[in-house]
Amino acid sequence: MRDLNQLTDQFTESVIRNMTRVCLEAGGINLSQGFPDWDTPPEIIEAAVRALRSGVNQYAITWGQPELRRAIAERVAAYNGFTCDPETQITVCCGATEGMIATLKAIINPGDEVIIFEPFYENYGPDTLLSGAIPRYVTLNAPEWDFDPDQLAAAFNNRTKAIIINTPNNPTGKVFVREELQFVADLCQKWGCYLVTDEIYEYILYDGAEHVSPASLAGMAEHAITINSLSKTYSATGWRVGWIIAPPKATAAIRKVHDFLTVGAPAPLQAAGVTALTMPESYYAGLSGRYRQARRFLHGVLQELDMRPTLPRGAYYIITENPALMAAHGCDDDFAWALKLVELTGVASVPGSSFYADPAKGRHQVRWCFCKKMETLEAAAQGLRRLA
């Protein structure tokens, strides 16, 4: 037999989904994979049921139902501070996951480079490789998760096609501030490249943090490609409905890739997406209030156990790093530590090295998610306290 695609040798299966399997086998509490253990709001579910019963069961228009694209454009104008034309700039796709790969496939030529901040959301490396680009990594440094401006500027060159930003950020909880984004935006304008931004946690913010969409910055209309989805904001990770907002020329290419990748996102769930995107403002306040309480609780427990957690300013993850504690339990690396934690406490986290190109950088880190009911977090706390 001839060889398989060699690109697939360059990355592994998802470590996060593997930890979920380990957790299931151990009958543990899963604080590894970032999905809520509560249901999608009932009015959104009812809208999906209505759509299913009223015959919205065939292919939607490939790039998305017009009502949903209009609702996305209105929501973006109200919250994100930029405008876009739903006819020429929005592509509805199967989650932010498809949004990222469809975007990269549409803009990359072989040999192009894509800049990725690490620690990163684990899809960005494989997405970059599969689209034929070469990833270049720039590190966000704990505990503030800031970057060295000189190092970032030096990563740009004539081959740079795009930089990927995720704000609020998974796994660090960093919320990029306006000045940082302006710095990146200036570099994108200088080098004529795209700023691909994953804003899937845009409503989950703490301590007065402000979400800034790079597309809202001056001069970025031709450069910013904004990716989002229903998954996190509406607690509907299984629905697989996302969208890409891009300049018209890029959108035309993205729509072609999207068509041949998936044809379209689920039609009845797109119809229900209109209900989601027109939820009252109080919905968003309720969502962030719920996460605020969960963050305070889990951060407190991890601190009490001397895990050395960093405090996230957005999203719903916490990174901990205490090599001495790991060593006290006979663990020298993050994989051993994450497995030991499942064994000793029944709680699953994610080994930190899976968020870095150079595993050594995350060797003493693990990531915890707190998108869980208080009762789940309290049960996790009980298990974790067995470490004390």
Ligand SMILES: Cc1ncc(COP(=O)(O)O)c(C=O)c1O
């Ligand atoms: C930063 C980030 N982007 C994208 C995704 C996946 O999004 P979707 O469910 O819309 O495909 C996740 C899921 O955890 C994520 O953390």
